[in-house]
Structures are given as C-alpha cells and as structure tokens.
Amino acid sequence: MKTVLITGGNKGIGLALTKAFLELDYKVIAIARDFKDFAYADKVECIEYDLTHAEGIPALIDSLGQIDTLLNNAGVCIRSLMMLTHKKKWTVCSNSISKHR
Ligand SMILES: NC(=O)c1ccc[n+]([C@@H]2O[C@H](COP(=O)([O-])OP(=O)(O)OC[C@H]3O[C@@H](n4cnc5c(N)ncnc54)[C@H](OP(=O)(O)O)[C@@H]3O)[C@@H](O)[C@H]2O)c1
Numbered sequence: 001m002k003t004v005l006i007t008g009g010n011k012g013i014g015l016a017l018t019k020a021f022l023e024l025d026y027k028v029i030a031i032a033r034d035f036k037d038f039a040y041a042d043k044v045e046c047i048e049y050d051l052t053h054a055e056g057i058p059a060l061i062d063s064l065g066q067i068d069t070l071l072n073n074a075g076v077c078i079r080s081l082m083m084l085t086h087k088k089k090w091t092v093c094s095n096s097i098s099k100h101r
Helices: 012-023 054-062 087-093 095-100
Strands: 003-007 027-032 045-048 069-072
Touching: 003 012, 012 027, 012 069
Parallel strands: 003 027, 003 069, 027 045
Antiparallel strands: none
C-alpha cells in the first residue's frame, strides 16, 4: 500500500484530496491544526501540528516512515501586500517557497 502525506488534509481542497486518495487505497496521513469534526478520522492518520512551527517539521517527517507522495496543500490566503505581511504568515500563504528549503 502506498502512503500519501497531505498537509491540510482535513478541509477544502485537502479534504477532497484525502477522499480521492482513500478511494485509490492509499494510506493517508494528514497534517493540520484541528481535526475536530473530521469525518475520516477513523481512516486517516491525523497529526495535529501547526506548520508555521518550521523547526519541528524535520523531526515530524522523520517519524512518519516512507512517504510515496507529498501534497503540500496547507495554507492560507492573506490579502495584503507581501512587504507588509509578517514573515511566518507569508511563509504559509506562499506554498511556493517551501520547496526551496
Ligand atoms: N481555494 C482556492 O481558490 C485557492 C486558490 C489558490 C491557492 N489555494 C491554496 O490551496 C490550498 C488549499 O486551499 P483551500 O481553499 O482548500 O483552503 P482551506 O479550506 O482554508 O484549507 C486550508 C487547509 O490548510 C490547513 N492549514 C492552514 N494553516 C495551517 C497551519 N498553520 N498548520 C497546519 N495546517 C494548516 C487547514 O487546516 P487547519 O485550519 O485545521 O489547520 C486546512 O486544512 C491553500 O494553500 C491555498 O492557499 C487555494
């Protein structure tokens, strides 16, 4: 069985991805801050973690074992000028920079 890690797999687009990968018989691991009211809690390995805490991410990933597919989906949309936005918020809203770490 293949494993997919979906950040923000509990809501919105991430939830749709979670459903799709469960249908494909993947083991789904989801990371988000709050899994309350998450309908797939019995089928998904749910990890409550705030991904703005970047310092803990390497250890978290190391604890998960093999990941075949990563969907780096978690994020928020902040409608303000980039130069006026706090660095952590900008990090989360700009998914594109994570691959450069
Ligand atoms: N919907 C659009 O039209 C659109 C357009 C362009 C890009 N996007 C991007 O696509 C992604 C998903 O969008 P969406 O519409 O599905 O958004 P959404 O419904 O607001 O879902 C955001 C997801 O990210 C998680 N998340 C947010 N901040 C987090 C944090 N600090 N740590 C861990 N998890 C966090 C949320 O879970 P918790 O709140 O439980 O932590 C939730 O699962 C986002 O990155 C968004 O920027 C969306």
